[in-house]
Amino acid sequence: MRLYNTLKRRKEEFTPAHNNDVNMYVCGITAYDLCHIGHARSSVVFDVLYRYLKHEGYDVNFIRNFTDIDDKIIKRANEVGKEASEIAEKFIGEFYVDMDRLNIERPSVEPKCTEHIPEMIALTQRLIDKGHAYATPSGDVYFKVRSFEGYGKLSGRNIDELESGARIAPGEEKEDPLDFALWKAAKPGEPFWESPWGKGRPGWHLECSAMSEKYADLPLDIHGGGQDLAFPHHENEVAQSEAATGKPFANYWVHNGFVQINSEKMSKSLGNFFTIRDILAKFLPETLRYFLLTMHYRSPLDFSFDALEEAEKGLKRIYSALNQIDEELARDKWKKSPFPEELVKELDDLEKHFAEAMADDLNTAGALGHVFSAIRLAGRVAEDKNLRKSEGGRDLFARIKADMADWASVLGIFERKPAEFLLELRDSRAARAGIDPAKVRELLDARAQARKDKDFARSDAIRDELAAMQVEVHDTPQGATWDVL
Secondary structure, eight states: OEEEETTTTEEEEOOOSBTTEEEEEEOOOBSSSOOBHHHHHHHHHHHHHHHHHHHTTOEEEEEEOBBOSSHHHHHHHHHHTOOHHHHHHHHHHHHHHHHHHTTOOOOSBOOBGGGOHHHHHHHHHHHHHTTSEEEOTTSOEEEOGGGSTTTTTTTTOOHHHHHHHOOOOTTOOOSSTTOEEEEEEOOTTSOOBOOTTSSEEEOHHHHHHHHHHHHSOSSEEEEEEEGGGIIIIIHHHHHHHHHHHSSOSEEEEEEEOOEEETTEEOOTTTTOOOBHHHHHTTSOHHHHHHHHTSSOTTSOEEEOHHHHHHHHHHHHHHHHHHHHHHHHHTOSOOBOOOOOHHHHHHHHHHHHHHHHHHHBTOOHHHHHHHHHHHHHHHHHHHHSHHHHTBHHHHHHHHHHHHHHHHHHHHHOOSOSOHHHHHHHHHHHHHHHHTOOHHHHHHHHHHHHHHHHTTOHHHHHHHHHHHHHTTEEEEEETTEEEEEEO
16 A cells, blocks of 8 residues: 655655554544534544555554644633534534434544543643653643644745744743744633643643654554644643654545635635535535545545535436346346356455555545446446346346445445335435425326226326426336436
8 A cells, every 4th residue: 555645745655664553543533613614524544544554464553532622612602602612512413413423433443632631731841851851830731842843844844944934922921933832821711730840731742742652652653634724733742752852753644635616725704614514404424524535635625515516416326226136136037047257256356446546645536437337337337138147147236245245344435225215215316306205196096097097198197396496207117106307
């Protein structure tokens, strides 16, 4: 497997530090609000990486933290008249609701910042003792950026460029504008913990360094997060961890790209800010997950509801094909007739290509292309009455079904019973189109009665009425079914 390593600016062969064991740390949410589509993308990307590593036989220790004390949490708590801890717990709970709906597997460990204050104080003291940090008279503790020779190596920044834009704000006691806070002295009314420097709380960057070191042997194999975290958050983690331990912090740095909305940066001020809940009010969770996998994880992803509708069509094609395969495999009798070897070879190649795409820096977009090639192959066999009834056809259908189940376990999509999913998708699309399923059923019953009475003019009129409602009717031996046009 090859992963793009932000630290080296290139794809590298992935080799864990300890045989088959993989330690992976991904920065989690700051729990002060509902998650937006950017959180969804990062969560899905690293969920697929977690699933893929396990699929390939690695023993993965996946650590994803919660920042449950922070300026934003305190601000929200003051706005609504609650404790910061209440706000954090509420939005951690809401996070799990969203992640469960997106089929995100739980990590091995999910540490909270507030449960690891002693480790953070100890790390801060080590940095002071080694001359990499200093306490101010007010009780703040800052990291000395210039004391760490490699500062900027992850993000590609250099000290001179950073210095030109850095300033010391009034009231700050930094020795250098580039220095960042490890420990913040408590302001009146803020949550605090006792420390050697007085009452205070940890800085954001410190949290991940302390929790990484507690739950994994350093260096981490993989440290991940959104592209926006590369600087300053991850750069500062590298500096404080490596300054404290004297060894590399992480061997592979993996960052997912931004989500844009209609080619613009997502922001509340532009009115194009969408929470996961906003999107799932209109679309099924699996549609959103599928959409997030249709672009390579490092590429910018342009979100629009039109794009989501296209993703929905793609997912419907997959499930419809799986449903057709189930129907074909329900046959009792199969013919012993010749089956083209080239079709078996075609599936051999598709299996190989899917594996190659995933091993090439987690190329889910390429992998999905091979999924569609597999269902097209199944469709071609199903269209040929001789092939679909042959034992060779049976074996190919069964193998494609098994492949799809295997691939689904890695991608976290198309894992449901096809018929069940397709009904739920139809009802979701009907709700968006303002179609009343009860009214549709009433018209279908009336049409069935008209056909029984041989009143074909009435039957055709009802079909036209349904078509005007954006309803498509399918007549089957078991009766009429319907879908949204």
